[in-house]
Amino acid sequence: MASSSCWRCLLRPQTYASRPSAFLPSTGTTASPFLSRAVTPAIPFSTSSPYNAAKAPAKGGNISRVQAGPPRRGQKSLRIKKKSPVKATTRPPAPGERKAARKRIVLSNTNAVEVQGLKELSPETMVDAQNHGQVLGIPGPVVDQLRAVEAFKTTQAWKLFRQPSTLQTKQSLDLAQQVAKVTDGENGKRTFLRKILTGDKASGKSVLLLQAMAMAFLKGWVVISIPDAQELTIAHTAYSPLRNTEPKQYVQKAYMSELLSRTLRANQPVLNGLQLSQEHPGMPVPLQSNMTLARLAELGAKDADLAWPAFQALWTELSAAPANAPARPPVMLAIDNLAHVMRNSAYRDADFNLIHAHDLAIVNHFVKHLSGEKTLPQGGAIVAATSASNTPLTPTMTLALRQIEARAAGTPEKDLPQPSAWEPVDERVKQVFAARGGIDVHTLSKVSREEARGLLEYYAASGLLRAAVNDSLVAEKWILAGGGIVGELERGAVTMRV
Amino acid sequence: MPPRLSLLPLGRPLTILSRPIAAPTARPTIALASASVRSQNLCRGFADDKKAPVDDVPPKVGPNMDHLPHVSEEAAALGRITGEGGPELEQGTPIQEILERDQDGLKKAPKVLKDQVEPPSGPKGTRSFSTSTRRSAALTTAVEDPTVVNLEGSKFGIPEFPLPTENLLKQRYDPVVKQFTNLLMWDGKLSKAQQDMSRILSIIRTAPTPSINPARPLLPSAPPPSHLPLNPVLYLTLAIDSVAPLLRIKSMKGAAGGGVALQLPNPLNLRQRRRKAITWILEAASKRKSRGSGSGQFAQRVADEVIAVMEGRSAVWDRRNALHKLAITSRANLSFYNRRR
Structure with missing residues (x-):
C-alpha cells in the first residue's frame, strides 16, 4: 500500500513543520513564518517515484538528493498494463444478417435420403381416400408459392427432410374434399367456407392451414395470407387513420405493401391471366383499362401510399363477375394466430385509447369475411388457425368457439357453455361469432x-x-x-x- | 413350488463325504504332476509364446480320492435296482414326485394335490360374475409382434433380455451425448443443455458431408464420411475420440531437484480422454463469434467447432499435438518412479 509517510522515519509529512530544522533536508521550497530556511518535504512514497525522479528538472543547480540518484527501491516496480480492446479479426455481421439467420426457412436437407415411391400432392391424390395415413410430398412450384405466403414456420422441422411433405390425416382429407367441392360448385354456384382450426399445442393447426393453402394453390385459387396476426397488432408497424371511416379505421401502409408483394409472388400465374373489369375511383392514380391484376398488385407492392387503395381495387376485381372475361377464381383468406386480432391492439388513437384490433383496416377486412358480413360471390374460403403457444387470453373468443363446438355436437341451447361472470366480454368479438352462424370450428384430433x-x-x-x-x-x-x-x-x- | 433344498452339495467340502474334494480339472497342482506333465499342463502365462496346454492327459487320482460312495447313496442305488425305493438323497423332495411313485398314497391324497399331479380336463362350475374386462379400442389394436414371447400372466409379453442400455432410465442417452450435455450445462440447467445438445445434433445432421483432411487422420475404424451426417451421435463420438489426448502431464513438485517440478506423462482412461476433448472443443467454441441472433447461437458455434474438428481445421488438433509432443519429451522422466524405490 502506498503511504504518504516517509518510510525512513515513519513520520507523516505534516509533522515536519513542528520538527527542529536540523532534521530537515537542506534544500527546500516551502516558506514558513518561524523557520529560517524554506522547507522541502520528502517526496511521499509512491509507485510513481521513479517517474518523479526522471521528470525532475535537471537544471537550476539546486538538485535534491532524491532526484539525482537512482530510485530508492530500485528500478523494478509493478506496472499494470491497460488491456487494449480486442480487435475483431473477422467481418462483423451486416445489418439485418442476424435476423435473416434467425428467420431463415430451410426446406431441404441434402443428407436426408430421398424417399422412394413418395406420392406427390395433386388435385387427384389430395382427395383420394387411399392416401389416408400416408405422407405426400408437396410439389416444387407449390412449395415456392407456400414460401411466398410464409406458410412455413421456423419451429417446424422442414429442414431435416429432403422435400417438404405432409401427412394426409382424416381432417386434411375432409378439408381437401371441401376445397374441391367449392371449386366445382353446386348448381353453378360456389359457396364461401368459414373455418377456424383449433386444437392442442403441436396438434398440427398451422400445418393443416398450410395444407389448405397448398390445396388451394393446386386448384388455382388466389391465396391471401396473414402468416402471423401478431405482427399486425403489437404496434411494430406504422399506422395512420383512414379518411371517411366511422368508427375510425387505421391502415398499416408498410404491412399492406408487404402483403401485396407476398400475394403477388405467390399468385403471379393466376393474377397475370386476369384483367381489370371495373372502374376504381378510389385509386389516386389513373389505371389502364387493360391492366392485369398482377400489375395492379405490383403498384401497391412498390408504393406503400398506394398499397391500401390497390388492395381494395384488387379485392373489388376478385369479387367481380365480369361479363366478357374469364370467371374469377375462388379466393382463400388465411390467417394464423387468430387470438391476437380478437382483442385490443397495442396501437393508440388520438385520445390515447387503445385501438381495437377490428378497427385496423386489414383485420377488419378479414373479420367481416369470417363473420359472414361480407362474402365472395364466386366462392372461396377463409381459414383461421389459433395458436396454443404464443397466444393472449381471449375469453370471449374461447367461449364462442366452445359454444359453436357444443352446438355442432347437438347440445341443447340451455346446456351450452356460459360466460364467466368474472371475465370481461368483448362485444365486438362476440358479434363476430354471434351475428350469423355458419362458422365451422374444427378441433384437431390426435393422429391414429x-x-x-x-x-x-x-x-x-x-x-x-x-x-x-x-x-x-x-x-x-x-x-x-x-x-x-x-x-x-x-x-x-x-x-x-x- | 418352493425350491428344493439339497443338503448334499453343502456337505461336499466336508471330509465325511466320499466324493473327491476337488473335481478333476485340466489344471492339476504342481505337487501332483511329474516334471514332464508339468511343462505340458501348466496354464500358459501371458508372456509365454508356447501353445496352450492340450486337455488329453487323464486326471490324476490322489491317494485319498478313491473312497466308496456315501452310505445313503449306496442304499439309494440299491433301492433303485430292487425297485423298493431307497432313502431320499435330497432334502425337500416335492410331494408331487413322491406321489408319482406312490400310487396308493395318491389315492388318499387331498384333492389339491391330486389336481396338481393329474390336472382336471377343463374348468368346472360357473360364476355369477364376469372375470374378463373390455379393453379400450386403441389398446387392442396393439402388439402383434411374433418375436415377443407371451408368458402366462404377463399382460404385454416380456421384453427381450438383456435389456438394451437405452431402456434403462438413467442410461437412456448415449454415453458420449450424456457426457457432452453435462459439460454443456451451466448453473445446473440440464434441460437447457439438452436443448442445446439437440440443436447441435440437428445442425450436424443438416451440415454437408465433412471432407476429411488426411493430415489430421480420424480414428482408424472410422466409417466413410458420407455415412456420418445421418448418424449425428456417431459423428460427434468420432470427432471427440479422434481429437482426444491420450495422456496428461502431471507435475511432481520438487521432483526434479532444487524445487523444480518434474513433468510426468500420465495415461488417461476413455472417459477422461473424452472429457478433455469436449472441454477443448467448448473452449474453442466459446471463443468463436456468433453470426446470428436469438437463442441457439452457442449451439451453432459448438456444432461449427465439431465440424471443424472433423475436417481438421480446428485449433484443438494443435493442442492435442502439442500435448503429445510434450508427453514424448517428458517420457524420460518416467524413471522417476524407479528412482523412488
Missing part, C-alpha cells in the same frame, strides 16, 4: 395409430429414424406423444432423441 405408422415409416425412409418400424415401436412413440399429438410424435422420433 395407423396415421402415426405412416409418419414413422416416412421418417425411417428418410434415414432420420434409425429403427425398424414395427407395432411395438409405433405403440411406444404414439403413447409417448400423448396418444398421437403429431408435433410430439415428430419430437420424440426425430428431433429430440437421436
Whole structure:
C-alpha cells in the first residue's frame, strides 16, 4: 500500500513543520513564518517515484538528493498494463444478417435420403381416400408459392427432410374434399367456407392451414395470407387513420405493401391471366383499362401510399363477375394466430385509447369475411388457425368457439357453455361469432395409430429414424406423444432423441 | 413350488463325504504332476509364446480320492435296482414326485394335490360374475409382434433380455451425448443443455458431408464420411475420440531437484480422454463469434467447432499435438518412479 509517510522515519509529512530544522533536508521550497530556511518535504512514497525522479528538472543547480540518484527501491516496480480492446479479426455481421439467420426457412436437407415411391400432392391424390395415413410430398412450384405466403414456420422441422411433405390425416382429407367441392360448385354456384382450426399445442393447426393453402394453390385459387396476426397488432408497424371511416379505421401502409408483394409472388400465374373489369375511383392514380391484376398488385407492392387503395381495387376485381372475361377464381383468406386480432391492439388513437384490433383496416377486412358480413360471390374460403403457444387470453373468443363446438355436437341451447361472470366480454368479438352462424370450428384430433405408422415409416425412409418400424415401436412413440399429438410424435422420433 | 433344498452339495467340502474334494480339472497342482506333465499342463502365462496346454492327459487320482460312495447313496442305488425305493438323497423332495411313485398314497391324497399331479380336463362350475374386462379400442389394436414371447400372466409379453442400455432410465442417452450435455450445462440447467445438445445434433445432421483432411487422420475404424451426417451421435463420438489426448502431464513438485517440478506423462482412461476433448472443443467454441441472433447461437458455434474438428481445421488438433509432443519429451522422466524405490 502506498503511504504518504516517509518510510525512513515513519513520520507523516505534516509533522515536519513542528520538527527542529536540523532534521530537515537542506534544500527546500516551502516558506514558513518561524523557520529560517524554506522547507522541502520528502517526496511521499509512491509507485510513481521513479517517474518523479526522471521528470525532475535537471537544471537550476539546486538538485535534491532524491532526484539525482537512482530510485530508492530500485528500478523494478509493478506496472499494470491497460488491456487494449480486442480487435475483431473477422467481418462483423451486416445489418439485418442476424435476423435473416434467425428467420431463415430451410426446406431441404441434402443428407436426408430421398424417399422412394413418395406420392406427390395433386388435385387427384389430395382427395383420394387411399392416401389416408400416408405422407405426400408437396410439389416444387407449390412449395415456392407456400414460401411466398410464409406458410412455413421456423419451429417446424422442414429442414431435416429432403422435400417438404405432409401427412394426409382424416381432417386434411375432409378439408381437401371441401376445397374441391367449392371449386366445382353446386348448381353453378360456389359457396364461401368459414373455418377456424383449433386444437392442442403441436396438434398440427398451422400445418393443416398450410395444407389448405397448398390445396388451394393446386386448384388455382388466389391465396391471401396473414402468416402471423401478431405482427399486425403489437404496434411494430406504422399506422395512420383512414379518411371517411366511422368508427375510425387505421391502415398499416408498410404491412399492406408487404402483403401485396407476398400475394403477388405467390399468385403471379393466376393474377397475370386476369384483367381489370371495373372502374376504381378510389385509386389516386389513373389505371389502364387493360391492366392485369398482377400489375395492379405490383403498384401497391412498390408504393406503400398506394398499397391500401390497390388492395381494395384488387379485392373489388376478385369479387367481380365480369361479363366478357374469364370467371374469377375462388379466393382463400388465411390467417394464423387468430387470438391476437380478437382483442385490443397495442396501437393508440388520438385520445390515447387503445385501438381495437377490428378497427385496423386489414383485420377488419378479414373479420367481416369470417363473420359472414361480407362474402365472395364466386366462392372461396377463409381459414383461421389459433395458436396454443404464443397466444393472449381471449375469453370471449374461447367461449364462442366452445359454444359453436357444443352446438355442432347437438347440445341443447340451455346446456351450452356460459360466460364467466368474472371475465370481461368483448362485444365486438362476440358479434363476430354471434351475428350469423355458419362458422365451422374444427378441433384437431390426435393422429391414429395407423396415421402415426405412416409418419414413422416416412421418417425411417428418410434415414432420420434409425429403427425398424414395427407395432411395438409405433405403440411406444404414439403413447409417448400423448396418444398421437403429431408435433410430439415428430419430437420424440426425430428431433429430440437421436 | 418352493425350491428344493439339497443338503448334499453343502456337505461336499466336508471330509465325511466320499466324493473327491476337488473335481478333476485340466489344471492339476504342481505337487501332483511329474516334471514332464508339468511343462505340458501348466496354464500358459501371458508372456509365454508356447501353445496352450492340450486337455488329453487323464486326471490324476490322489491317494485319498478313491473312497466308496456315501452310505445313503449306496442304499439309494440299491433301492433303485430292487425297485423298493431307497432313502431320499435330497432334502425337500416335492410331494408331487413322491406321489408319482406312490400310487396308493395318491389315492388318499387331498384333492389339491391330486389336481396338481393329474390336472382336471377343463374348468368346472360357473360364476355369477364376469372375470374378463373390455379393453379400450386403441389398446387392442396393439402388439402383434411374433418375436415377443407371451408368458402366462404377463399382460404385454416380456421384453427381450438383456435389456438394451437405452431402456434403462438413467442410461437412456448415449454415453458420449450424456457426457457432452453435462459439460454443456451451466448453473445446473440440464434441460437447457439438452436443448442445446439437440440443436447441435440437428445442425450436424443438416451440415454437408465433412471432407476429411488426411493430415489430421480420424480414428482408424472410422466409417466413410458420407455415412456420418445421418448418424449425428456417431459423428460427434468420432470427432471427440479422434481429437482426444491420450495422456496428461502431471507435475511432481520438487521432483526434479532444487524445487523444480518434474513433468510426468500420465495415461488417461476413455472417459477422461473424452472429457478433455469436449472441454477443448467448448473452449474453442466459446471463443468463436456468433453470426446470428436469438437463442441457439452457442449451439451453432459448438456444432461449427465439431465440424471443424472433423475436417481438421480446428485449433484443438494443435493442442492435442502439442500435448503429445510434450508427453514424448517428458517420457524420460518416467524413471522417476524407479528412482523412488
